[in-house]
Amino acid sequence: MPGSCLPDRPKRAAFSLERGAAVSPQTPGLFDDLPPQLAERPKPLAPAEQAQALRAQLHQHAHAYYTLDAPEIPDAEYDRLFRALQVLESEHPALRTPDSPTQRVGGQILDAFAQVRHHVPMLSIRTETDTEASGAEAFDTRIRKELGLSESEPPVDYVGELKFDGLAMSLRYEGGMLVQAATRGDGETGEDVTTNIRMIGQIPLRLAANAPTVLEVRGEVYMRRDDFEALNERQRQRIAAGTKGEKTFVNPRNAAAGAVRQLDSGIAAERPLSFFAYGLGDITPASEGGPQWSSHYDMLMQLKAWGFPVAEQTAFVQGAAGLVAFHQRMAAERDALPYDIDGVVYKVNDLAQQLRLGFVTREPRWAVAHKYPAQEEMTTVLAIDVQVGRTGKLTPVAKLSPVFVGGVTVTNATLHNELEARRKDVRVGDTVIVRRAGDVIPEVVSVVLDRRPPEAPLFTMLTHCPVCGSLAEREEGEADHRCTGGLFCSAQRKQAIWHFAHRRAMDVDGLGDKLVDQLVDTGQVKTLADLYHLKLDSLANIDRMAEKSAINLLEALEKSKTTTLGRFLFSLGIRHVGEATAKELARHFGQLDAIMVASEDALLQVADVGPVVAHSIRTFFDQPHNRKVVQALRDAGVIWPEGEALAPTEMPLAGITVVLTGTLQSMGRDEAKEQLESLGAKVAGSVSKKTHYVVAGAEAGSKLDKAQALGVPVLDDVGLALLLAGQKP
Ligand code: IVH
Secondary structure (H helix, E strand, O other), rough: OOOOOOOOOOOOOOOOOOOOOOOOOOOOOOOOOOOOOHEEEOOOOOHHHHHHHHHHHHHHHHHHHOOOOOOOOHHHHHHHHHHHHHHHHHHHHHHHHOOOHHHOOOOEOOOOEEEEEEEOOOOOOOOOOOOHHHHHHHHHHEEEOOOOOOOOOOOOEEEEEEEOOOOEEEEEOOOEEEEEEEEEEOEEEEEOOOOOOOEEEEEOOOOOOOOOOEEEEEEEEEHHHHHHHHHHHHHHHHHHHHOOOOOOOOOOHHHHHHHHHHEHHHHHHHOEEEEEEEEEEEOOOOHEEEEEOOEHHHHHHHHHOOOOOOOOOEEEEOOOOOOOOOOOHHHHHHHOOOOOEEEEEEEEEEEHHHHHEEEEEOOOOOEEEEEOOOOOEEEEEEEEEEEEEOOOEEEEEEEEEEEEEOOOOEEEEEEOOOOHHHHHHHOOOOOEEEEOOOOOOEEEEEEEEHHHHOOOOOOOOOOOOOOOOOOOEEOOOOOEEEEEOHHHHHHHHHHHHHHHHHOOOOOOOOOOOHHHHHHHOOOOOOOOHHHOOOHHHHHHHOOOHHHHHHHHHHHHHHHOEEEHHHHHHHHOOOOOOHHHHHHHHHHHHHHHHHHHHHHHHHHHHOOOHHHHHHHHHHHHOHHHHHHHHHHHHHHHHOEOOOOOOOOOHOOOOOOOOEEEEEEOOOHHHHHHHOOOOOOOEEEEEEOOOOOEEEEEEOOHHHHEEEHHHHHHOOEOHHHHHHHHOOOOO
């Protein structure tokens, strides 16, 4: 929250400034810069009333910020109110109450945490690893059996919750005030971490008047991923600056646990934590005026109403089918959550049924946790190799001791470039945390510095290309080093050939990267045009190449000769000329010769071509060896229909921008893109206000949501067909 007062949280929303409040200045100057509606009150209030009013406002704003995600005043305003209360309390120490927001700011250093005996033990939960969702069915079967339900009886009501990856916490409120926060410990006795927990802005310090006299809320303290990244970045800077005793954290859970159990509350205050409520401990019994709920879900909703964060994914579901659907939905949503979960939790909803089911040892029989496979694992860096890309980009890649993470065995993780490798300070011999979430390429999250072997060498980028020995250079303002060898470099040559043969370029079926390696390594292919002079007998000499495959390859090469100008241009691998730009160039100029001689100014007339791209195209065709490659390809028989450039505005879908998302029934996404573009439409990757249509197939995701939010028309397969037929859908 605001400035220095509360731990920072990056997410902010728009403000609304309309809020009056019952505070009036008494100490001159103190409220001078308050907004007029606060400053101009006729009758001065007594200090006690002032303090009370300030506390009420600060509580309310903290709630709006942390729980509702809808702050009502800007940070600076909050800070002023906060400081006003601080001054008032220091002038009148008797006014300082334990629930005052000023008490969230740490300062005390403890020797050890006091022990807390839980009034109601903190139970554990039965945990099973379930990647198949079949565990949900087994759980439901067991529950039905234990409740003695026959098949004809209706499905059991459940609550599906997320299994947060943090640490369990019990928050005790007496008379509506937070009096104690305790860790789980051994379930019977935990540690009193109240001081640190008070600093979590999301945790109410005081409850509404209708809260029971005694209330223990159980939940999970955790750290959001963005907060974790920022914390680790800060830690890295401290380490780099030579601050002693600092370290980076392995994962958000570890960072959260460290913050909660931090004896120096000043340090704890710098580590932003969050909280989700999911259960109850001790509570005033109904017979003594306490609340009476009949279901777990109702209880959670009441906790929410009292200001405790309850995850919005929490769902009331019915029967095994409901649990399975919840499991699948959460598995799909998992990667998009701003915090880590390690699975889902199913709980029987009806509290009377929970009571009948009871406990086994320390686990309730009415709940089970189903874990997902881990997305982060630890492994060691065996080497840091430098790979050479198509345009000569040198990429440091950490070679890892094989590790199973996120469902696959990972042996490589890109470090992107020298700066990035240095920022994370990954070294050979290091133990690292590798993360693979969803389909995202694996990445090194952080180094476990405690385990660094002595004298592990700092990573430095090579000064020369590891493949051809040419000088490696980093251009001013760029992060990447590049090999300056061009097509002299066999690594670049291989990548260039592979790109040339790509399905969206010349589309040479069967020319995969292994074969390209062999063709280049055996010296059969030195330039792109050499591909079209390959002979059956020399191909058959290549390892493991069956004659049939050799014939197929020659046929595919022959077929690829008839192409389009757009594909041909794309296949040349000109830096900054992607598929869309190549098509635009072809459409604009109509003929290759026109492009080859076009000035940068002429190139700038093409949609999507800016100065960098224009310069790159000009430079490419200015090189005699590149012109030779083009000529050699034409000589080998590569042809395309050349025509007059069609003025872009004459095309039926000119000026229309379309975004494709999800799986279409009528055609693949590539085909849809090609057809739309051939009619002059632009197919963009993301939705904005400028998008004319979003074509959404099955399982469309965030792009569809964005289209709906922006009011962009959404088309299905039929709408797409109409569009392609030149009709307005
Ligand atoms: S319920 C009586 N619900 O997982 C059941 N636990 O052993 C008590 N956890 O210690 C736990 N998310 O720290 C429950 N939605 C959730 C949870 C959850 C995470 C943690 C909790 C507990 C551990 C399981």
